[in-house]
Structure formats: C-alpha cells, structure tokens
Amino acid sequence: MDHYAGKNVFAKVLKFVVLAILLLFVMMPFIAVLLNAFKNNADILDNPFSLPKSLSFANFTNAIQTMNFFHAIWNTVFISVISVALVVIFSSMTAYYLARHKGTLSKVIFMVLVVSMIIPFQAIMIPLVSIYGSLGLLNSKWILIYLYIGSGAAMAIFMYHGFIVSDVPIALEEAATLDGCNSVQTFFLIVLPLLKAMTSTMVILDLLWFWNDYLLPSLVLINPNERTLSLSTYAFYGSHSVDYGPLMASLLLCVIPIIVVFLVMQKRIISGVIAGAVKS
Amino acid sequence: MESKRKTSWSKFAIFALPTLLIFCTVIIVPFFHGIFLTFTDWNGIGSTFHFVGFKNYLYVLKDKVFWSDMLLTLRYSLFTVLLSNLIAFLLAYALSTGIRGKRFFSVGFFTPNLIGGIVMGYIWVFVFQHILVKVGTDLKIPLLSTNWLSEPDKAFWALVIVSVWQSVGFLMLIYVAGFTGIPQELLEAASIDGSNSFQTLRHVVTPLMVSSFIICVFISLSRSFMVYDLNLSLTNGGDPYNTTEMVAMHVYVKAFSALKYGAGQAEAIVLFLIVAIISGLQVYFSKKLEVES
Numbered sequence: 001m002d003h004y005a006g007k008n009v010f011a012k013v014l015k016f017v018v019l020a021i022l023l024l025f026v027m028m029p030f031i032a033v034l035l036n037a038f039k040n041n042a043d044i045l046d047n048p049f050s051l052p053k054s055l056s057f058a059n060f061t062n063a064i065q066t067m068n069f070f071h072a073i074w075n076t077v078f079i080s081v082i083s084v085a086l087v088v089i090f091s092s093m094t095a096y097y098l099a100r101h102k103g104t105l106s107k108v109i110f111m112v113l114v115v116s117m118i119i120p121f122q123a124i125m126i127p128l129v130s131i132y133g134s135l136g137l138l139n140s141k142w143i144l145i146y147l148y149i150g151s152g153a154a155m156a157i158f159m160y161h162g163f164i165v166s167d168v169p170i171a172l173e174e175a176a177t178l179d180g181c182n183s184v185q186t187f188f189l190i191v192l193p194l195l196k197a198m199t200s201t202m203v204i205l206d207l208l209w210f211w212n213d214y215l216l217p218s219l220v221l222i223n224p225n226e227r228t229l230s231l232s233t234y235a236f237y238g239s240h241s242v243d244y245g246p247l248m249a250s251l252l253l254c255v256i257p258i259i260v261v262f263l264v265m266q267k268r269i270i271s272g273v274i275a276g277a278v279k280s
Numbered sequence: 281m282e283s284k285r286k287t288s289w290s291k292f293a294i295f296a297l298p299t300l301l302i303f304c305t306v307i308i309v310p311f312f313h314g315i316f317l318t319f320t321d322w323n324g325i326g327s328t329f330h331f332v333g334f335k336n337y338l339y340v341l342k343d344k345v346f347w348s349d350m351l352l353t354l355r356y357s358l359f360t361v362l363l364s365n366l367i368a369f370l371l372a373y374a375l376s377t378g379i380r381g382k383r384f385f386s387v388g389f390f391t392p393n394l395i396g397g398i399v400m401g402y403i404w405v406f407v408f409q410h411i412l413v414k415v416g417t418d419l420k421i422p423l424l425s426t427n428w429l430s431e432p433d434k435a436f437w438a439l440v441i442v443s444v445w446q447s448v449g450f451l452m453l454i455y456v457a458g459f460t461g462i463p464q465e466l467l468e469a470a471s472i473d474g475s476n477s478f479q480t481l482r483h484v485v486t487p488l489m490v491s492s493f494i495i496c497v498f499i500s501l502s503r504s505f506m507v508y509d510l511n512l513s514l515t516n517g518g519d520p521y522n523t524t525e526m527v528a529m530h531v532y533v534k535a536f537s538a539l540k541y542g543a544g545q546a547e548a549i550v551l552f553l554i555v556a557i558i559s560g561l562q563v564y565f566s567k568k569l570e571v572e573s
Contacts, residue, residue: 090299097295118559123552125308150306212396
C-alpha cells in the first residue's frame with residue numbers, strides 16, 4: 001500500500017512538472033515580447049534573453065505615436081462594443097419572435113439562418129466590396145458595425161433560440177401580458193433579463209471576434225484615421241521593419257488590454273467559450 | 281383569430297424584420313450577387329461588364345496555383361487538426377485526473393486564444409527570427425540555428441506550430457468539459473476490474489468522448505481551412521517564394537491584387553462548396569453517432 005501511494009505521488013509530481021514545462025513553452029512568446037519591449041534595437045539583436053538594462057519607455061512612446069495607438073484602441077473599443085450590443089439586442093429579439101411564433105414563416109427563416117452559417121466569409125467578401133463600394137458606403141465605422149450585425153446575427157439567433165425554447169417559461173410572459181405589458185415591454189423587462197447566461201456567452205464570443213478581426217475591417221476602413229488595433233499593427237509592421245524595440249512595444253500594447261480583461265473575467269470567459277463551442 | 285394574426289405581423293415588424301433586413305443585405309444578397317459575378321468579367325471598378333458564361337469556372341479549373349494552394353491548405357489543416365486535437369486531448373486528460381492548479385493551467389493554456397491572428401503572427405515572427413535562432417546557435421542545434429520562415433518546408437511547419445499553439449488551449453477546454461461529463465463510478469469500476477490507466481483511457485473514456493471529438497475536429501478544421509490572418513502576418517502571405525500561400529489568401533490576391541474579380545469569386549464559390557460538403561459530412565456523422573449511442 002505504501003509503495004502504491006509513493007508511486008502515485010511520484011506520478012502526480014511528474015505530471016505537474018510536465019504540464020508546467022509545457023505551459024512555460026506556451027507562455028514563451030509573451031515572455032519574449034515582454035523582455036524585449038523595454039530594450040533598444042542593439043540589445044535585442046545582441047541577446048533577446050537578456051534582461052532590460054533599464055526600464056526605458058522610449059519604445060512605447062515611439063510605438064504609441066507611430067501606430068496612433070490611442071486612436072486605434074478607441075476605434076476598436078467603439079466598433080466592438082457597439083457591434084456586440086446591437087448583435088445581442090437585434091438577435092435576441094428575433095430569436096424570441098421565432099421561438100414564440102412557430103408558423104411556416106418562422107420555420108423557413110430559421111432554416112435559412114442556420115444554413116447560412118456555413119457560408120465562409122471569403123464567399124461574400126468580393127460582392128460585399130462590390131455592392132457597398134459602388135454605393136459609396138465603405139470607409140465608415142458605422143458600415144463596419146452594420147456588417148458585423150449581419151454577420152453575427154445567424155449564430156446569435158440560433159443560440160438564443162435554443163436557450164429560449166428550453167430555459168424560458170412561457171407562463172411568465174403570459175402573466176406579464178395579463179398585468180398589462182405590451183410585447184416590447186414583456187421582452188425587455190421579463191425575457192431579456194432571463195437570457196443573461198446566454199447573453200454573457202454571446203458577448204464574450206463576439207467581443208473576441210470583433211476585437212481581433214482583421215480581414216473585414218481591412219476592406220471597409222481605408223482611411224488611416226479609422227484603423228483598428230489589428231489594422232494599425234499591420235500598417236506599423238509594413239512601414240517599420242528594422243527597429244525591433246518599438247515593434248515589441250506595439251505588440252505588448254495590443255496584448256495587455258485583452259490579457260487584463262481576461263484575468264479579471266477568466267471564469268466567465270472560459271465558461272462562455274465552452275458553452276459557445278458546445279452549443280453551436 | 282383575425283386580431284391575433286394582426287398582432288403577430290406587427291410583432292414580426294418590430295422583433296424580426298430589422299434584423300432580417302440587415303442579415304439579408306449583408307449575407308444573402310452578397311452571396312447571390314457573388315454567384316452572379318462569377319458569370320461576368322467585372323473588373324472591380326465601374327458598372328460595365330459582360331456575361332462570359334462559364335469562362336471563370338474554366339479558369340479556376342486551369343488555375344494551377346489555386347489547386348496547389350488548396351492542397352497545401354488541406355495538408356496544413358490535416359496536421360493542425362491532428363496535432364492540436366491529440367495534444368489538447370492528452371492535456372485535458374492530465375488535467376481531469378486530479379492535479380493541483382487545474383484552474384491555473386486551464387487559464388494559462390487558453391491565453392493564446394485571446395490574441396488575434398495579426399498580432400500573434402508578428403509575435404512568432406520575432407520568436408522564429410531571433411529567439412529560436414539564438415537558442416540554436418548558442419546550444420549548437422542545427423535544426424534551430426536558421427530562420428525557419430526563410431525556408432519553404434520549415435515555414436509551412438511554422439504555420440502549423442503557431443496554429444497548434446493557439447488552438448490547443450481552446451480545444452482542451454472542450455475536452456475537459458467532456459471528461460467532467462463521464463460518471464466517476466465508471467472509472468472506478470474499470471479500475472476495480474484491473475484495467476490500467478491506458479486501458480481505461482482507450483476502452484472506457486474514448487468511446488464516451490465521441491461528441492467532444494466531433495465538436496473539436498469540426499472547430500479546428502473550419503478554423504484552419506479558412507486561415508488568413510496568420511498567413512498574412514507570419515509568412516507575409518506566402519513567403520518564401522509563394523510557397524506558403526493558403527487558399528483564402530489566394531482568393532484575396534486574385535480579386536484585390538490581380539483584379540480578376542470574376543475568377544476570384546468563382547474560386548471563392550468553389551471554396552464554399554468544399555466547406556458545405558465538409559459541414560454536411562459533420563452533421564451526418566454526428567447524427568449517425570447520436571443514433572448509435
């Protein structure tokens with residue numbers, strides 16, 4: 001029995017060590033960026049593993065200016081927050097209608113939405129540019145937000161629909177109607193609060209998508225002033241290929257906001273991501 | 281009855297119509313307009329074009345680069361899907377069989393998923409160009425002492441490694457969720473019956489994880505098949521010498537750099553058909569397995 005317990009402890013320690021080494025490998029690129037963001041170019045090229053000699057923020061001021069960082073992060077926050085809020089409101093309302101009115105029309109609409117989810121972005125990319133470009137609608141944040149609502153709707157409606165059918169009791173709505181609520185009041189006062197769990201999943205999934213997206217914004221936001229973080233990082237790398245210090249600083253600036261939010265909300269984010277993957 | 285129908289239409293106008301209009305103008309109209317474009321010679325500017333019949337599709341059939349990029353993308357997807365699922369499954373198994381700091385490890389392994397393809401690719405450009413080369417020359421490891429991104433074959437593996445690095449933590453979470461669904465009594469029964477941990481994994485755990493496998497394989501397959509951002513940042517869209525250009529990149533270049541919109545869109549439609557077939561197979565297999573279990 002003692003021998004068995006000893007072997008068990010040994011296996012557990014071994015497993016822990018192996019996982020810790022793997023985790024270190026996974027974290028290595030972030031550590032590399034963190035170490036080198038404070039060094040000058042010569043020090044980086046000389047030895048990327050050395051600790052910074054002094055804590056210099058010169059790279060950061062350079063990066064912030066060149067990539068117009070505060071402007072870019074403002075654009076990214078603006079676009080992703082408004083898009084997420086609108087996707088949630090529009091999709092939950094539509095899902096509610098489709099879940100509560102089971103006519104042929106609802107069935108057909110729901111089918112079209114589900115089937116449309118297999119269309120890859122590449123299949124509509126060229127016509128989007130053709131249609132919206134010829135109407136002179138490109139190059140605005142609001143058009144990008146509009147495109148995000150359209151692109152995110154099918155998946156969000158699908159997920160809300162499943163949740164409403166299985167988890168929202170219709171009796172509550174009937175009671176609200178008897179108490180004199182109209183359908184819009186019933187939805188916003190009674191139903192929407194009950195959808196909180198699904199809403200937090202949708203917010204996390206779509207926020208990660210819109211925040212990190214590159215291809216669609218690159219087609220829509222042509223004016224440098226409208227650039228999001230992904231776009232300005234790409235532009236920065238295109239213009240500045242030799243000076244590693246500011247490049248590392250720019251990467252760190254892009255990574256930090258997401259990591260901070262993740263560490264604060266890790267529990268919700270992880271359960272939201274799992275729920276999103278399993279249900280879709 | 282009459283009044284109910286009336287309210288239903290007004291409800292439809294308030295609750296569903298706005299979303300459906302946006303959805304149609306963003307997805308459905310462009311999709312059919314895209315099919316229409318494949319039968320024209322539209323050049324991207326202006327409103328003049330001619331109908332050219334199936335010329336664009338014939339062009340696709342003859343476009344050798346498109347098909348070699350397609351094969352490359354399939355090869356890349358194959359390795360990415362296999363490696364990331366294998367590693368994610370083993371990690372999830374290790375985390376699910378009792379370990380200190382389970383939460384800490386899950387959070388840590390998941391972190392790369394938060395970073396978008398552009399930033400992630402540039403981080404790894406630095407790793408491949410400087411970190412690994414430094415390690416290789418200092419420790420005299422020939423495999424690492426050159427920049428992987430400047431050699432065709434190694435640049436391909438660089439793409440696979442970075443994709444696996446990113447998706448492992450995400451797939452692992454789904455597998456962990458699958459493992460927690462397995463009743464503990466089953467594992468205990470297997471252990472009492474004298475099955476060792478490998479046998480338990482092979483004969484008891486794996487069959488119960490089929491639905492997790494299907495979810496994970498499908499997610500990693502659709503992610504890797506449509507890879508674009510990472511291709512753009514890590515290998516600059518195909519470096520060295522256009523050997524790492526994936527098929528999504530090819531469609532973009534065909535339309536927006538070579539200005540062959542009709543041909544580019546025809547290739548996008550071919551891509552769509554392949555994705556549709558893969559999705560169909562996925563639905564078919566998960567339905568079939570659901571029925572069996």
